Amino acid sequence: MAQCPICTRSFAKDRLEKHQEICEKSHAKKRKVFDPVKMRVSGTESEQYLKKIKQGGDKQQKNRYRQSPKKVDWRKQHEEFVANIRAAKMAQAHVDAGGSLADLPPPPPSENPDYVQCPHCERRFNEAAAERHIPKCSSISSNKGPPGKQGGKRGGRR
Ligand SMILES: [Zn+2]
Ligand SMILES: [Zn+2]
Incomplete structure (x- = not known):
């Protein structure tokens, strides 16, 4: 005879192994019903996180999830923007050194909406x-005379 360490009942040795398996499972199940999440996260940061959710922060959480992709997008755009500037600066340096823009590979196509x-x-x-256009455009528009004369009434656009 041997004792099951879980339920302390006695069984024949050859039956104990089998019983222990079942006994363990049934005890585990009971524990799960109790509150496995609480047991696992108690005393950690997740506990407070879970509390927040349980307190009806569901909507806030969802909003936060909705906002986060936007943030990622912005970051990606910014990175592209920076890369763009860097490429332009390299091109400028090349031109300054006496090279020609035609020597350079064309700038990589970008879906960046943050063009200047x-x-x-x-x-x-x-x-x-x-860089080339803006000074030109500035002199053109200042040559046009008083504002509001270009093609229709002002305020109509945008
Ligand atoms: Zn048992
Ligand atoms: Zn312009």
Whole structure:
């Protein structure tokens, strides 16, 4: 005879092994019903996190999840923007050193919506093009005379 360490009942040795398996499982199940999550996370940061959720922070949580991809997007855009500027600076350095823009590989196509926007005509350009365009556009628009004369009444756009 041998004793089951879980329920302390006695069994024949050859039956004990089998019983212990079952006994363990049934005890584990009972424990699960009790509150496995609480047991696992108690005393950790997750505990407070869970509490927050249970307190009806569900909506807030969802909102936060909805916002986070936006953040990632912004970051990606920023990185592309920085890469763009860096490429433009490299091109500029190349030109300054007496090279030609034609020597350079074309800038990688980018879906970046953060191209530099011309403050005069509101068109968007990549960094290099904007550097060339904006001073030109600025002199053109200042030559046009008083504002509000260009093609219709002002205030109609945007
Ligand atoms: Zn047992
Ligand atoms: Zn412009």
